[in-house]
Amino acid sequence: MCEVETLIIGGGIAGLSLAAQIARHGETIVLEAESAPGYHASGRSVAIAHFGLGERVVRTLTALSLPDLAAPPGDERAPYAVKHPALHIARSEQAHELDALEEVHRAFGCDFARISGEEALTLLPVLRAGPEFCHEAIVDHGALKLDTDAMLQGHLKDLRMAGGNLLTGARVTAIERESGRWAVQSAAGPFRAKRLVNAAGAWADEIADLAGVRKIGIEPRRRTVISFGGPGGVDVSLWPFTKTVGAGFYILPEGNGRLLASPMDEHASTPCDAAPEELDIATIADRVQQATTLPIRRIAHSWAGLRSFAPDELPVIGYPQDTPNFFWFAGQGGYGFQTSPALARIGEALMLDSEWPRDMAAADVHPKLFAPERCQVRISE
Ligand SMILES: Cc1cc2nc3c(=O)[nH]c(=O)nc-3n(C[C@H](O)[C@H](O)[C@H](O)COP(=O)(O)OP(=O)(O)OC[C@H]3O[C@@H](n4cnc5c(N)ncnc54)[C@H](O)[C@@H]3O)c2cc1C
Numbered sequence: 001m002c003e004v005e006t007l008i009i010g011g012g013i014a015g016l017s018l019a020a021q022i023a024r025h026g027e028t029i030v031l032e033a034e035s036a037p038g039y040h041a042s043g044r045s046v047a048i049a050h051f052g053l054g055e056r057v058v059r060t061l062t063a064l065s066l067p068d069l070a071a072p073p074g075d076e077r078a079p080y081a082v083k084h085p086a087l088h089i090a091r092s093e094q095a096h097e098l099d100a101l102e103e104v105h106r107a108f109g110c111d112f113a114r115i116s117g118e119e120a121l122t123l124l125p126v127l128r129a130g131p132e133f134c135h136e137a138i139v140d141h142g143a144l145k146l147d148t149d150a151m152l153q154g155h156l157k158d159l160r161m162a163g164g165n166l167l168t169g170a171r172v173t174a175i176e177r178e179s180g181r182w183a184v185q186s187a188a189g190p191f192r193a194k195r196l197v198n199a200a201g202a203w204a205d206e207i208a209d210l211a212g213v214r215k216i217g218i219e220p221r222r223r224t225v226i227s228f229g230g231p232g233g234v235d236v237s238l239w240p241f242t243k244t245v246g247a248g249f250y251i252l253p254e255g256n257g258r259l260l261a262s263p264m265d266e267h268a269s270t271p272c273d274a275a276p277e278e279l280d281i282a283t284i285a286d287r288v289q290q291a292t293t294l295p296i297r298r299i300a301h302s303w304a305g306l307r308s309f310a311p312d313e314l315p316v317i318g319y320p321q322d323t324p325n326f327f328w329f330a331g332q333g334g335y336g337f338q339t340s341p342a343l344a345r346i347g348e349a350l351m352l353d354s355e356w357p358r359d360m361a362a363a364d365v366h367p368k369l370f371a372p373e374r375c376q377v378r379i380s381e
Contacts, residue, residue, distance in 0.1 A: 001189075001190050001191070001192055002029070002189065002190070002191045002192070003191075003192045003193075004026075004027045004028065004029050004191060004192075004193050004194075005025075005026030005027045005028065005193065005194050005195060006019075006022060006023075006026060006027070006028040006029075006193060006194070006195045006196075006197060006351075007028075007029055007031065007182065007184060007191050007193035007195070007196050007197065008028065008029070008030040008031070008197040008199055008329075009030075009031050009172050009184075009196070009197065009198055009199060009200050009207055010030070010031075010032065010197075010198070010199035010200040010201055010203075011030050011031075011032025011034075011037035011038070011166050011168065012037070012038055012040060012041060012042035012152075012199065012201050012336070013038070013042045013148070013151060013152060013155075013332070013336050013337055013340050014042075014199040014201065014329050014330065014332055014336060014340070014343070015030050015032070015197070015199035015200075015329070016030060016037060016152055016155040016156055016159065016166070017151075017155050017340045017341070017343070017344040018197065018199060018329050018343075018344050018347045018348070018351075019155065019159045019164060019166070020154075020155040020156075020158035020159045020162070020344070021344040021345065021347065021348045022347070022348050022351060022352070023158070023159050023162035023163065023164035024162045025348075025352060026194075027163060027164065028159065028162070028164035029164060029165055029166075029167060029191065029193075030159065030164070030165070030166040030167070031167055031170040031171075031172055031184075031186050031188065031191070032166060032167065032168045032169075032170055033169075033170065033171035033172070033187070034168060034169070035168050035169050036168055037152050037156065037166060037168065038148070038149070038152045040201055040202065040273070040274075040305065040306065041201050041202065041305045041306055041307060041308070041332075041336065042148065042152065042201075042336070042337075043148075043305075044225070044274075044303055044304070044305030045146075045148055045305070045336075045337055046225060046250075046252060046260055046262065047145060047146040047147070047148045047337060048084070048086065048143060048144070048145060048146065048241045048252065048338070049062060049065070049066065049069060049081065049143060049144040049146055049337070049338035050062075050086040050140060050143040050144075050241065050243075050338070051063075051086075051101070051104050051105055051108060051110065051140065051143075052086060052088050052101065052243050052245075053334055053335060054313070054333070054334075054335055055313070057314055057365060057369055058313075058314070058333070058335050058339065059104055059108065060108075060363045060364070060365055061335075061339040061342040061343065061365065062335065062338050062339055062342075063108045063363075064341070064342040064359055064360065064363060064365075065338060065339050065340065065341040065342045065343075066142070066144065066338075068080075068341035069081040069144055069146060069338070069341060070144065072154060077150075077154060078147075078150065079147075080146060080147050080150055080151045080154065081144035081145060081146045081147065082144065082145050083141065083142065083143070083144060083145075084143055084144060084145035084240070084241060084252075085123070085139055085140060085141050085143055085240040085241070086139070086140045086143035086240060086241045086242075086243065087120060087123055087124060087137055087138070087139050087140075087240040087241065087242040087243070088101055088137060088138045088139075088140070088243055088244075088245055089117075089120055089127070089133070089134040089136075089137045089242060089243070089244055089245065090134070090135060090136050090137060090244075090245040091131060091132055091133070091134070091135055092131035092132070092135035092136075094135075094245050094246060095135075095136065097245045097246055098114070098136055098137075098138060098245055101138055101245060102114055102138055105138060105140060110140050110141075110142050111140070111141040111142045112138055112139060112140045112141065112142070113138070113139055113141075114136065114137070114138050115136070115137050115138070115139055116136060116137075117129065117130070117131065117133075117134040117135050117136060117137070119137070120134050120136075120137040120139070121134070123139060123239070123240050123242075124239055124240060124242050124251075124292075126231070126292040126293045126294050127242075127291065127292055128290075128291055128292060128293060133291050139240065143241060144338075145241075146337050146338070148337055151337065151340070167186075167188045169187055169188060170186045170187050170188035171186060171187045172184055172185070172186045172207065172210070173185050173186060173187070173210075174210065175196065175207070175210045175211040175212075177211075177212070178192070181193060181194060182194075182195070182196040182211070182325065182326075184196065194325060195325045195327060195351070196211065196325060196326050196327065197327045197329055197351075198211075198213075198326065198327065198328050198329060198330055199329040199330065200330065201220075201271075201306070201308050201330065201332075202218070202220035202269075202271035202272075202306040202308045203271045204216065204218045204308065204316075204328070204330035204331070205217070205218045206271060208326075208328075211323075211326055213320065213323045213326050214320065214322070214323075214376045215376075216310055216311075216316050216328065216330065216331065216372060216375045216376060217310065217311050217375055218308050218309065218310055218316070218330055218331055219268055219308065219309050219310075219311075220268070220269045220270070220271050220274075220306035220307070220308050221266040221267060221268055221269060221306065221307050221308075221309060222265065222266075222267045222268075222269045222274050222277075222280075222304050222305070222306055223262060223264070223265055223266065223304060223305060223306075223307055223334070224262060224263060224265050224276045224277070224280040224281065224284065224302065224303075224304045225260055225261070225262045225276075225302065225303055225304070225305075226260070226261055226262075226276075226281055226284050226285065226296075226299050226301075226302045227254055227258050227259070227260050227299070227300045227301045227302065228258065228259055228261070228285075228294075228296045228297075228298065228299050228300055229257060229258055229259075229297070229298065229300065230253070230257050230258060230259050230294070231294065235257075236253045236257060236258075236259060237253050237255070237257075238253075239251075239252070239253050239259075240252075243264075244264075244291075247264065248263075248264065248287060248291075249261055249262060249263050249264060249284060249287040249288060249291070250262055250264060251288060251292070258300060259294070261284050261285075261287075261288050262284060263280060263283045263284040263287055265280050265283070266307075267280075269306055271306065272306075274304040274305055274306050275303075275304055276302045276303060276304040277304075280304070281299065281302050285299065307332075307333055307334045307336075308330060308331055308332065308333065309331055309333050310330075310331035310375050311375050312374065312375065313331075313333055314331065314369060314370065315329075315330070315331045315332055315333070315339075315343060315370055316328045316329075316330050316331040316370060316372050316375060317329055317343065317346055317347055317350055317370035318350045318367065318370055318371050318372055319350075319351075319372075320372040320373060320376065321373060327347075327350075327351050328372045329343075329347050342360070342365075345357050345360075346360065346365075346367075346370065349367075350367055350370070
């Protein structure tokens with residue numbers, strides 16, 4: 001039986017970024033069901049940080065995270081990200097939505113410009129000309145392309161340097177409360193912990209159920225991505241991450257002359273090893289070919305991953321009032337990487353009941369926004 005201070009369930013970006021932050025305060029073990037960290041959502045992201053998703057709180061968390069993504073604190077390790085422009089394209093009838101997005105970019109002091117459809121075409125030359133495809137756009141020069149593998153490995157290194165560890169192939173199968181401690185059965189053996197952290201992504205409600213804790217209503221939603229060859233003889237690596245305002249699609253360079261695209265689908269799913277469905281693959285191929293001059297002759301590969309949302313689409317971080325030492329760290333939605341530095345600091349402050357970070361308070365980001373009760377109450381209504 002292994003006794004630890006903090007046992008974290010889930011070796012994705014959520015579990016590992018929090019583990020790296022708190023391992024300095026007491027022995028910390030991360031249990032991951034799969035044979036490697038980042039097998040589920042965290043291994044399936046398209047790895048961009050931008051201001052085109054979420055509401056005020058998500059965008060503020062993104063802004064508070066960008067400095068750490070561009071230059072991670074600590075040692076001399078390489079940045080987790082490089083600048084890569086984001087182009088938000090709008091049809092003529094979407095001027096209001098573009099106005100709102102412009103306001104967001106201005107509010108966060110982004111290095112951006114509002115440009116015409118013709119100017120957008122110079123950035124993404126395969127865009128079809130015309131207001132029905134792109135009337136106007138916003139180009140954000142400060143968006144980031146993230147190195148998600150480096151992020152996971154960096155956090156793992158910090159965790160180990162602080163004396164903690166990640167155990168893979170360690171699926172948690174039973175959780176009980178025994179003499180003021182959590183008794184956890186896993187494929188890697190039994191553990192006892194003072195504090196249990198639920199960072200199980202799409203499985204977060206299942207873990208709550210196992211522990212006898214009230215669920216949140218975390219909804220996993222499937223998103224599909226395809227990869228295909230760009231036009232021969234053209235360097236696509238500098239093409240911007242290009243996203244329609246509202247429903248539609250996004251497209252971005254993958255590397256090796258290839259492009260990635262997604263229909264930005266959000267199909268409710270059970271927690272599972274998500275796989276792409278034919279209809280979603282056909283939908284994205286069709287949308288790309290409608291809006292651009294790119295022919296998609298062959299799809300090199302495709303994948304799907306589950307983005308997990310609380311009912312109000314904000315992360316759930318904290319101890320429920322009625323369950324001591326069961327800490328929620330879930331509901332990272334479609335922004336789990338780009339907000340991870342801020343979320344890990346929030347997790348540390350709430351878990352250890354330490355001083356609330358001043359930059360969060362100054363940005364009007366408060367603990368109650370993340371409290372588990374806000375969703376648990378709604379579910380019982
Ligand atoms: C297609 C796609 C594109 C995305 N693009 C971006 C992007 O550009 N930028 C961005 O910031 N975010 C993006 N995201 C979102 C981001 O990937 C997620 O927010 C993030 O990965 C969530 O991390 P997580 O650790 O909560 O979940 P996960 O990575 O799913 O980790 C949860 C872990 O818990 C483990 N687990 C579950 N049950 C158990 C158990 N019983 N015992 C032990 N372990 C268990 C699972 O095996 C899993 O590894 C994207 C997501 C998808 C799917």
